[in-house]
Amino acid sequence: MLIDVVDQYDSEKKKYLKELRTKIILQLSTQQDHKKIVTFLSKAWIINLEDIEKKVYIGFANDFMLSNAKKIFNKSLKETIQTVYNPQYTVEYIVYPPFSNWNDLLIDLWTLLNIKPQEKKPINPISKSLKDELYDYFWILFDPTFRFDNFVAWANNQFAYSAAKAVAENPWNAYNPLFIYWNVGLGKTHLMQAIWNEIISTQPDKVIIYLPATKLVDEIVQSLQHNKMSTLMRKFDDVDALLIDDIQFLAWKDKTQEIFHNIFNDFQSKKKQIIISSDRPPKELTQIEPRLKTRFALWLVADIQAPDYETRIAILQSKLEVKQETIDSELLWIIAQHITSNVRELEWALNILLTRKNLSWNEISENDVYACLQTLWYSPKHTNIYTPKWKSQNFDTIVEMVANYYSISIAELKSDSRKKEITTARQILMLIAKKHFRRTLEKIWMYFWGKNHATAIYAISNIEKKLKSDEDIQRDYQIFTEWVEQ
Ligand code: ADP
Ligand code: MG
Numbered sequence: 001m002l003i004d005v006v007d008q009y010d011s012e013k014k015k016y017l018k019e020l021r022t023k024i025i026l027q028l029s030t031q032q033d034h035k036k037i038v039t040f041l042s043k044a045w046i047i048n049l050e051d052i053e054k055k056v057y058i059g060f061a062n063d064f065m066l067s068n069a070k071k072i073f074n075k076s077l078k079e080t081i082q083t084v085y086n087p088q089y090t091v092e093y094i095v096y097p098p099f100s101n102w103n104d105l106l107i108d109l110w111t112l113l114n115i116k117p118q119e120k121k122p123i124n125p126i127s128k129s130l131k132d133e134l135y136d137y138f139w140i141l142f143d144p145t146f147r148f149d150n151f152v153a154w155a156n157n158q159f160a161y162s163a164a165k166a167v168a169e170n171p172w173n174a175y176n177p178l179f180i181y182w183n184v185g186l187g188k189t190h191l192m193q194a195i196w197n198e199i200i201s202t203q204p205d206k207v208i209i210y211l212p213a214t215k216l217v218d219e220i221v222q223s224l225q226h227n228k229m230s231t232l233m234r235k236f237d238d239v240d241a242l243l244i245d246d247i248q249f250l251a252w253k254d255k256t257q258e259i260f261h262n263i264f265n266d267f268q269s270k271k272k273q274i275i276i277s278s279d280r281p282p283k284e285l286t287q288i289e290p291r292l293k294t295r296f297a298l299w300l301v302a303d304i305q306a307p308d309y310e311t312r313i314a315i316l317q318s319k320l321e322v323k324q325e326t327i328d329s330e331l332l333w334i335i336a337q338h339i340t341s342n343v344r345e346l347e348w349a350l351n352i353l354l355t356r357k358n359l360s361w362n363e364i365s366e367n368d369v370y371a372c373l374q375t376l377w378y379s380p381k382h383t384n385i386y387t388p389k390w391k392s393q394n395f396d397t398i399v400e401m402v403a404n405y406y407s408i409s410i411a412e413l414k415s416d417s418r419k420k421e422i423t424t425a426r427q428i429l430m431l432i433a434k435k436h437f438r439r440t441l442e443k444i445w446m447y448f449w450g451k452n453h454a455t456a457i458y459a460i461s462n463i464e465k466k467l468k469s470d471e472d473i474q475r476d477y478q479i480f481t482e483w484v485e486q
Pocket of ligand 2: 190245
């Protein structure tokens with residue numbers, strides 16, 4: 001392949017090609033508008049001189065440059081080559097990905113053609129209005145709840161999480177490009193948008209674009225239809241970091257892949273950040289053209305597996321915190337036991353239950369959870385609820401242990417006795433119920449018979465106050481929470 005050949009050129013050959021290019025540009029500049037030359041030929045190089053077919057191969061950084069150069073310079077470029085190189089040769093135009101050693105071939109056309117620097121297009125910072133226009137244009141599907149602080153990292157996704165965090169904190173310098181993959185519903189979009197969110201706040205004058213691949217396909221198809229490819233490509237020129245979600249949707253779309261390939265090459269040559277997500281590893285992207293696929297495989301590839309049981313519970317709890325809601329831990333355990341491989345479905349289950357709770361004003365029961373699981377096509381296993389390792393005790397057992405500890409009976413605990421020891425034990429248990437078992441206040445109140453649920457609120461705030469100053473209570477509370485976690 002030509003690409004390999006160019007890579008292997010020795011410095012003599014590179015020098016020769018560079019000089020030839022200089023001659024061609026200078027010759028061309030006697031007849032053509034200098035600004036057009038700079039605009040459309042600054043990213044064009046002589047790739048090869050083909051002696052058998054008698055062709056001069058000119059490579060362009062992208063389709064847009066190629067088609068414009070062909071339109072504007074076709075005849076004069078051919079004549080120029082025949083004048084400065086060889087009268088028998090013709091020109092062949094190809095899109096060629098720029099790669100690092102092309103810098104050797106780079107000539108500053110501005111200097112060569114003696115164009116004053118103030119005529120150069122300003123590169124940075126881009127104007128506010130253009131930035132706004134870009135954001136409007138790229139139509140960001142943005143969910144403000146997709147942040148790093150509510151993304152639960154677990155052992156199997158620690159690597160992806162750290163890589164994403166590193167890129168977010170140090171874009172352009174950490175991992176570039178980055179390829180993130182795992183199954184649907186496991187947090188790709190969450191992580192991509194968390195990166196986007198973070199860069200956007202720390203690098204306010206840069207343009208960071210998050211684009212679902214389906215949207216990219218739409219944009220490209222529209223631009224092709226309306227002959228506006230050049231406008232689209234120019235917009236990408238102003239983008240500093242590009243995040244493309246769900247790259248697998250580019251499958252089968254040959255033309256789109258080609259354009260995408262050009263955009264990517266351009267980004268890579270300019271060391272602009274690229275992050276891609278996919279629902280499968282690079283080698284399994286069967287309908288993506290091989291040269292793209294191979295390149296993805298060379299990037300930093302971060303994958304994860306489904307979260308384990310404890311993590312699933314932690315995710316449910318984190319979602320409840322975002323929503324400022326509570327559901328009994330024991331019910332969360334049932335959900336996490338059934339929904340094992342898809343975080344999105346965990347969240348659906350939670351939403352169904354919360355809607356039910358808010359519509360009926362009733363506490364959610366185990367039956368509600370089973371009904372919800374059935375709605376989501378899970379067949380509930382009613383027996384043997386598997387409690388998480390770190391919470392092997394159920395609340396009744398703890399109540400029993402605490403009663404024994406203080407040598408009081410459960411009946412006394414549940415009575416309205418105001419004896420100091422009983423009150424303390426009851427209040428500590430209420431706090432444990434709330435904090436460690438995520439019991440709702442209504443449930444706590446029902447458990448301990450309280451007159452109304454203000455009693456539970458009072459009891460908990462009272463014991464929390466005492467915990468700050470009373471060492472005995474601190475010690476006892478510490479012992480009991482260790483029991484919970486045994
Ligand atoms: P994908 O893009 O991989 O299909 P999403 O990013 O849309 O998945 O995730 C689906 C849902 O699951 C989102 O609501 C997301 O917030 C949540 N989610 C996935 N992984 C996690 C995690 N590790 N911590 C918190 N929420 C998560
Ligand atoms: Mg997604």
